[in-house]
Amino acid sequence: MFTILLLAACAPIQIPTSDVTPTPTSPPAPSPEVRASGSEVSPTPTATPTIFPLPEGGAIVVGVAGDMNLDVNAMTPFLRDAIFDSLVRPNPLTGALERGLAESFQVSPDALSMTFRxxxxxxxxxxxxxxxxxxxxxxxxxxxxxxxxxxxxxxxTFVKATALDDRTVQLTFRETNCPALTGIATLKILPRAVANSLNFPRLKPEQLMGTGPLKIAARGDDQFVLTRNSSYYLGQPPIESWTLKFYPNAAALRSAFAAKQIDVMATAPGEYGAIKNLAGATFLRAAAPEYIALVFNTDTVALNDGRVRQALNYALDRNLLLEDLGGQALPVDSSALPTFWANDPNPPRYSFDLAKAKEILAGAGWRASGDGVLRKDGRAMSLQLWTEADDPILEPLAFRLREMYAALGIQVELQLDDRPGVLTRAFQHRFDLLLIRRKLPLDPDQRWYWQSDQNAKGSGFNIGSYSNPRVDALFKETLRVNACDPSGRAALFGEINRNLVIDPPAVFMFAPLRYLVTRDRVFNAAPSAFAGDFWNLKDWRVRP
Incomplete structure (x- = not known):
C-alpha cells in the first residue's frame, strides 16, 4: 500500500526514449532535435517579499469582476479559497499534491480505495x-x-465516500482511476448539513461557513466583509479585516484600482496592456493554467502525414511569436507547464529551422513549384486556419502564423469567427488548423484530448482526430498505476509528452501570463499557475 504523508515536488525522472508508433498512414518521421531551453520566463510564483517587519492587523480590499454567484464550484476563487479547504492542495511550484485537511492518505495497490486521515x-x-x-x-x-x-x-468509477471513524474517510471505486485522486481530493469540503441541504450546491449567504483562513462577517449589495479566522489550523492570518468588492466587468475593476478603491485585483491573460501603466501598482505574474496550441486536423489528407506535422512545427519562429505577444507568455514544449511534477524535464523540442521543414516536406512529396507554392501530385498545399476574432492573444498570432507558413510555401486561408462559432467548428472537426487556448487540468491526465477512442464528433474531445497506438496504450497504463504512485505516473506521462512532440497532434506554443495586481502596501501575495492567486492568504500582510 502506498502511503503519502507529504508529497512535495517530485524529483526529476529520466524518461527513456520511447518507440514512437506514427499515425498509421504516415511514413516514419525523423525525431525533432533536442535544443537548449534558452531564456524562459519562469512560472514560479513571484511573491512580494516582506522587507521589513509589519504589524499584525490592518485592512485590505480585494476587487473582482463578476457577480456574487454562490454556487460552490462557480463562486469567485477568492471567496472559495478564503472560506473553504480541501483534503489535499497543489504545491504552488509544481502542482504536486500536498496535505491539506488530511494529514495523510493511502491508496490501495489496486487503487480501488483511497483512505484519508x-x-x-x-x-x-x-x-x-x-x-x-x-x-x-x-x-x-x-x-x-x-x-x-x-x-x-x-x-x-467513484462509488461512495464512507466515514470509518471521526477522522478517517474512505473512497471506493468500481475500477481503477488514478486521476480521481486529484480531482476529488482537491474539492472544497463543506459542513455535512450544508452538503445535505436541498439548495446545495447553490449556497445561501448564511451557509458560507468553512474551515478556511477567513470567515464571513457581513454582506452588502456588492460586497462581502470578512474577518480572519483566529482558530485556523495553519495559524491566524495577520490581516484582520478583509473586504471583497464585486464589479460588473474588467474595465470597472481597473477603474476602481486606479481610483484607489481596492488594493488587489486579479487579471486575465491578455490584459497586461490595459494595466501596465497603473500608478502605485505591483505586478505579480504567473502562467495561466492553459496553453496555446495550433491543433492539426488529421482528417485533412495532408495533415494525416506525421512528417508534415513535424515540418509545420519546425517552420515557426517562436521567438518572433513571443515578441508579437509582447513577451506576455511562457514558451512550452508540450501540453504541460515546464515545472509541472509529471512533465518530462528534458523533452524533445522544435527549433526554428525553415530549411529542415522544407527538407522534411520534400521527403513527404511536397515540393515547391515555380510560384513558390508546395504541391504534391499537382495539388497545392492549401489549409484553412480558424481562430477567435478579437481574442487579444489568438488573433495576432494567427496573422503571424499565416505569414510564416507562406514562407514555407503553404497557402493558409485565415478564418476568424466568434467564440461560439469556433467552438462549434472544433466540435464538428470542421477545420484544417485551429488556433486555440486550452485549459490545463491539475491532474496530468489529458486522454480526452489525445486518445483515439475519444474521437467522436460533437463531443469536444480529440477534436483533431489524433491517433497514436503507443499514446493510447500509455494513457491506459496511467489509469492503473500501482497505488497511483506519483513517480510511476510521472514516468508514463513524461513518455506520453515525448510521443506528442515526436508525432505531434499540434504545435504547442505558449502558456499566457496573467497578473495579480496589488497596491504597494500589500506583501507576500504569490500567484501560482497550479494553486491560484489566493492559496496563501494566511501569509498576506499590509502596511498601514
Missing amino acids: LQQGIQWHNGDALTADDVAATLNAFASPDFRGVPVTDFG
Whole structure:
C-alpha cells in the first residue's frame, strides 16, 4: 500500500526514449532535435517579499469582476479559497499534491480505495469540529446523479465516500482511476448539513461557513466583509479585516484600482496592456493554467502525414511569436507547464529551422513549384486556419502564423469567427488548423484530448482526430498505476509528452501570463499557475 504523508515536488525522472508508433498512414518521421531551453520566463510564483517587519492587523480590499454567484464550484476563487479547504492542495511550484485537511492518505495497490486521515483539531468557523462525516457527505453530494451545479471534476468509477471513524474517510471505486485522486481530493469540503441541504450546491449567504483562513462577517449589495479566522489550523492570518468588492466587468475593476478603491485585483491573460501603466501598482505574474496550441486536423489528407506535422512545427519562429505577444507568455514544449511534477524535464523540442521543414516536406512529396507554392501530385498545399476574432492573444498570432507558413510555401486561408462559432467548428472537426487556448487540468491526465477512442464528433474531445497506438496504450497504463504512485505516473506521462512532440497532434506554443495586481502596501501575495492567486492568504500582510 502506498502511503503519502507529504508529497512535495517530485524529483526529476529520466524518461527513456520511447518507440514512437506514427499515425498509421504516415511514413516514419525523423525525431525533432533536442535544443537548449534558452531564456524562459519562469512560472514560479513571484511573491512580494516582506522587507521589513509589519504589524499584525490592518485592512485590505480585494476587487473582482463578476457577480456574487454562490454556487460552490462557480463562486469567485477568492471567496472559495478564503472560506473553504480541501483534503489535499497543489504545491504552488509544481502542482504536486500536498496535505491539506488530511494529514495523510493511502491508496490501495489496486487503487480501488483511497483512505484519508484528517488532521486533528480542525474546526468549522462556528467552532464545531470537522469530522469524516462532513467529508463523506460533501464528496457524495458532489458525486450524486442529482447534482445540479457546475461540474468541475470527473468522478468516473467513484462509488461512495464512507466515514470509518471521526477522522478517517474512505473512497471506493468500481475500477481503477488514478486521476480521481486529484480531482476529488482537491474539492472544497463543506459542513455535512450544508452538503445535505436541498439548495446545495447553490449556497445561501448564511451557509458560507468553512474551515478556511477567513470567515464571513457581513454582506452588502456588492460586497462581502470578512474577518480572519483566529482558530485556523495553519495559524491566524495577520490581516484582520478583509473586504471583497464585486464589479460588473474588467474595465470597472481597473477603474476602481486606479481610483484607489481596492488594493488587489486579479487579471486575465491578455490584459497586461490595459494595466501596465497603473500608478502605485505591483505586478505579480504567473502562467495561466492553459496553453496555446495550433491543433492539426488529421482528417485533412495532408495533415494525416506525421512528417508534415513535424515540418509545420519546425517552420515557426517562436521567438518572433513571443515578441508579437509582447513577451506576455511562457514558451512550452508540450501540453504541460515546464515545472509541472509529471512533465518530462528534458523533452524533445522544435527549433526554428525553415530549411529542415522544407527538407522534411520534400521527403513527404511536397515540393515547391515555380510560384513558390508546395504541391504534391499537382495539388497545392492549401489549409484553412480558424481562430477567435478579437481574442487579444489568438488573433495576432494567427496573422503571424499565416505569414510564416507562406514562407514555407503553404497557402493558409485565415478564418476568424466568434467564440461560439469556433467552438462549434472544433466540435464538428470542421477545420484544417485551429488556433486555440486550452485549459490545463491539475491532474496530468489529458486522454480526452489525445486518445483515439475519444474521437467522436460533437463531443469536444480529440477534436483533431489524433491517433497514436503507443499514446493510447500509455494513457491506459496511467489509469492503473500501482497505488497511483506519483513517480510511476510521472514516468508514463513524461513518455506520453515525448510521443506528442515526436508525432505531434499540434504545435504547442505558449502558456499566457496573467497578473495579480496589488497596491504597494500589500506583501507576500504569490500567484501560482497550479494553486491560484489566493492559496496563501494566511501569509498576506499590509502596511498601514
